[in-house]
Amino acid sequence: MADTADQNAPAPSAPVPEKREETVEAVDKPVETPVIVGNTEQTAAKDEPTSAPVKEEVPANDAAAAATAESEAVKPEEPKVEKPAYLSKNPALGELFNRLPTILGNIGHTEMWGVPLKDSDDIPTVNVLIKFLRANEGNAKAAESQLSKALQWRKDVNPLALAESAEYSAAKFGGLGYLTTYEENGRPLVFTWNIYGAVKDISATFADTDEFVQWRAALMELAVQDLKMKDATEVIEYDGEDPYQMIQVHDYMNVKFFRMDPSVRAATKKVIDVFATAYPELLREKFFVNVPAIMGWMFTAMKLILSRNTTRKFHPITNGANLAREFSPSIVEEIPKAYGGKGPELKDNARFVPLVEDKEQETKGKGKSAEKPTAAKPDEETPSKEEPPKAEAAKEETAKEPAKADAPKIESESLKEEPAKDGAQLRPLTMSVWNPDNIRDVAESVGILNLNNDVTENLARDVEYRVAQVLEEALKCMRHCKRTVLTTQDIALALRNLDVEPLYGYDSTRPLKFGEASLGPGQPLFYVEDEEVDFEKLINAPLPKVPREVSFTAHWLAVEGVQPSIPQNPTAADSRNLELVSKGPNANSTLAAVSGTGDVAVKPLVKHVLSRELQLYFEKVCSAFLHETSEDYRTSGYSSLREDPGLHQLVPYFVQFIAEKVTHSLKNVFVLTQVMHMAEALVQNQSLYVDPYIASLVPSILTCLIGRQLGGTADLVESFALRDMAASLLSLIAKKYSHSSHMLKPRLVRSCLKTFLDPSKPFGAHYGAVIGLQSVGGSEVIRVLVIPNLQEYTKLLSDGLDDAARRPAAERVLNALVAVLVSLRGSQPILTNGHTVTDDIRSRLVDKVGDLIAARIVEAGEVQLAHIILEA
Structure with missing residues (x-):
């Protein structure tokens, strides 16, 4: 196709515009100019000047004729040629093919495994690139880098x-x-x-x-x-x-x-x-x-x-x-x-x-006769035809040579006669998997220098058998313990079962430290380092503490998560020095430094085990609370959670369940109401110790109290009912757990007051903040924190009452403010006869709490309440 395009370049046929379009595109991307269709780069170089004049001659022609020819040539090519399926399925392959011309141009080599690399239509080339993508898990950049290195290596070698x-x-x-x-x-x-x-x-x-x-x-x-x-x-x-x-x-x-x-x-x-x-x-x-x-x-x-x-x-x-x-x-x-x-x-x-x-070997004569067939064999097998006489001579030598299997003794003798380069004698091949050199090393370590080869081989076979016997017995112990990892204890048990003298000493998780000594060139000797002990320091060292007498007593390891300071428990200093994590390979500082994990310590996770019964109970109770159709089902779940005494392990799971539902169900008032019922049941259960979980439970309740938007716009009544319920639950928690957490009430009051004073919050959040302040702090909080801010807040209320969309929520807030102010009166009787609100009291009341709240108090005739507010 490329040759046809070059020959017909001057003619206004269909291939010409196609070639011209490719050339124009290649101007901005010079790296894509060479099209690999031949076996050498010279073909691509010849194509470049052929396509360039086509690009320059078109503007010189008449504009109308060129436009006409262009339109006629382009029309048949409008439908784009679809990519092959293997390029569509694998975008990384297409990306690698786009970079292939640049890679080949930079390296100057186009052959890979006997395949001349071409374009994406060449199937052998596609297979080569797919292999490089596979090796790099589909990463085109990594595959490009490896392909470049491989091509460079093939070019050099x-x-x-x-x-x-x-x-x-x-x-x-x-x-x-x-x-x-x-x-x-x-x-x-x-x-x-x-x-x-x-x-x-x-x-x-x-x-x-x-x-x-x-x-x-x-x-x-x-x-x-x-x-x-x-x-x-x-x-x-x-x-x-x-x-x-x-x-x-x-x-x-x-x-x-x-x-x-x-x-x-x-x-x-x-x-x-x-x-x-x-x-x-x-x-x-x-x-x-x-x-x-x-x-x-x-x-x-x-x-x-x-x-x-x-x-x-x-x-x-x-x-x-x-x-x-x-x-x-x-x-x-x-x-x-x-x-x-x-x-x-x-x-x-x-x-x-x-x-x-080798020439040196050919002059040695009989000593190397056994190796001649090995040298000549390739000429017999390979297609090379340069040296047929040598191949025939090799065949004759091969026919004369005795087979290895038939004459092992002859081969051993020939090997013994042939000296190695370093002067050592070559030993005959042995069938023992255990290397005889290990036996010889042990013998030399105990002073036996000249050990017979037959003895060495027999001992190697015996060692192999004994080791296999011990390991087989140890694997039995491992399987009986239902483990998949072989341990040193399994080896010790196997030795005991086989009546072998056991390994003495004690187990240690610290790795052995090996030192290296050189016995000669290429002969390192490794040994276990053993630190020297100074007897003088050992004698002068203080005696250890006298152990306590053996006795049995009971004591608390921890009370509510805190370890009591008693003689039976370790002191704080001992706890700091106690190594909680068992030592592994990183205990060796040298090895840890080499591996780059010197400061890494992985602590074991604490697994909380729940019985199957408790898991089923948790699932059933959660589904009962969220059952939308059956009121009886919800009531039974609430009663069980409120009265069942055996739910201590499930408390953190219920608290987490409440937090998750509140976080993900802010638009569903029903779900929020039910999880508040669940929290109420947990708090009212006299058998449960919920104190450690109050800090995790309170945020969910505060969200239902002072959240910005609870439910949809149509759920206004239900959302305010939810806030009322959250306020009552918060009041119960503040009364029941304030003695165990002295900062509980101040934190709740601070959160509610912050929401109340924030004008950007909606009236629903202000409503929850007002009733929350009254529920947690009572009348004293209203007198000290709410009344001084009512004058400014009334302006915000007025704007809300003027807005039709916000009026229902603003009226709720106004009624809540009046209700909490009425609570200041307490149980005192209402004075009506002979007591009226004068203009002076009214004006002072307006200055104190604003005109909206003052008007409500005056209309209700709350003279006594007006005096209480003015005195606050």
């Missing part, structure tokens, strides 16, 4: 060339890596086999880290080629099955786990870093075979800290012969016998990276 033409030393890498491909459901299933126990000389194989990484990348490239990603015809689903993934098998037979050489660590780390960046989402499953049982538990522990998507691919297997059980019967027929299958051995059937004999 050229792994395709490494896999096709590079040759590596057979002495270093012979027998370490193999590649097999089997058929599963019509699709190729690629296996890579990494035989780490086949390393002949660690110092030689891992000395050059870059060489090891290149050899490992070459093996990986051979496996990727067998996946045939460049021939893909279907787009893989982002969340679906991915057929372009391989199986990796890591064989750890005869591999040291505890005293690993530093060069091995460095090479392993670099391989992991490179593969994580340059080969994402190419691994279907990874099997670790012939690993010790203790390493299997380590893999189990890793599942707690690694993501689920990562750990589900890891499968540790103690016995490599069980590997074939993980696959379908058709695959089992081809898997090597050493791994439980029925197929030929890897060295007889698998492919591997091209290897060559």
